[in-house]
Amino acid sequence: MTQEARSAAISRKKTPAAAGKTDSRGRTGNEAAVQHYQAAVQLLQQGKYEKALGALEKLLPEAPAELQDRCRMYIITCRRQMAKGGLSFLTPEEHYDYAISQLNTGYYEEARDQFNSILTGHPAADYAYYGLAVLEAITGHAQDCLNHLSRAIELNPKNRLQARVDNDFQNMVDDPRFTELLYPEVP
Numbered sequence: 001m002t003q004e005a006r007s008a009a010i011s012r013k014k015t016p017a018a019a020g021k022t023d024s025r026g027r028t029g030n031e032a033a034v035q036h037y038q039a040a041v042q043l044l045q046q047g048k049y050e051k052a053l054g055a056l057e058k059l060l061p062e063a064p065a066e067l068q069d070r071c072r073m074y075i076i077t078c079r080r081q082m083a084k085g086g087l088s089f090l091t092p093e094e095h096y097d098y099a100i101s102q103l104n105t106g107y108y109e110e111a112r113d114q115f116n117s118i119l120t121g122h123p124a125a126d127y128a129y130y131g132l133a134v135l136e137a138i139t140g141h142a143q144d145c146l147n148h149l150s151r152a153i154e155l156n157p158k159n160r161l162q163a164r165v166d167n168d169f170q171n172m173v174d175d176p177r178f179t180e181l182l183y184p185e186v187p
Contacts, residue, residue, distance in 0.1 A: 033063050037071065044074055053078035092122045096131065103135055111135055126155035134168040145169075146177055153181070 040055035053075060060071045089095035099114030112135055118128040129152035136145035152159040163169055164182050172178040 030064050033059060033067060037063065037067050040071075041074065044078060047081075049078045049081045053082070092118050092125055093127075096125070096127055099128075099131055103131065103138075108135060108139055124155055126152045126159060129155065130159050130162070133163075134166070137169045137172050140171060142172065142175055142177075145172060146175075146181060149178075150181060 036055065036059050040052050040059060043049075043052035043055060056071045056075045056078065060068060060075070063071055089098065095114065095118050099111050099118065102108075102111035102114055112132070115128045115132045115135065118125050122128070129148045133145050133149035133152055136142075136148060149159070149163060153163075160182055169178070
C-alpha cells in the first residue's frame with residue numbers, strides 16, 4: 001500500500017469533529033442526543049404523544065445515524081396515536097377503571113377529566129361521583145369531596161358504607177361534616 005493510500009484510509013477512520021464536541025454540561029453530541037432520545041421515548045410511553053412528537057422531530061436532524069431510523073419510527077407511532085383521537089371504552093364501568101388507574105398513578109387532572117366524562121354520558125353513575133370524592137379527598141379539596149360523596153350516597157346508599165372503610169378518605173376523618181355525612185343521626 002502506498003503512503004497516500006494509507007493516509008487516506010486513516011483519515012476515513014477518524015470520527016467527525018462534531019461528534020467529539022461537548023455541550024455546556026460536558027457531554028458529547030452523541031451522549032446528549034441519546035439522552036434527548038430517551039426522554040422522548042419516555043414521553044411516548046406515558047402517552048404524551050404531542051410532546052414526544054415535538055421532541056423527536058427536533059432531535060431527528062441532529063441525531064446520530066443509529067438513532068435516526070428509530071426516531072422516524074417513533075414519529076410515525078406518535079402520529080398514528082394522535083390520529084386515533086380519544087380513548088374509547090365499551091362500558092362506563094370500563095371507563096371508570098381507566099379513570100381509577102389515572103388516579104392511582106397520580107394523574108389527578110386526567111382522572112378528573114375521565115370522571116367528568118363519565119358523568120357527561122351517564123349522570124346517574126354513582127361510582128363516578130364516588131371517584132371524584134376520592135380524588136378531592138386525596139388532593140385536599142374538602143368541600144368538593146363532600147359534595148361529590150353526598151351525591152354518590154344519594155344515588156346509591158351503599159356508598160356510605162364503602163366510604164366508612166375507604167382509606168382514601170383518611171384526610172377527611174377529622175372533618176365533622178364528613179362524619180355527619182357517613183353517620184347521620186337517625187330520628
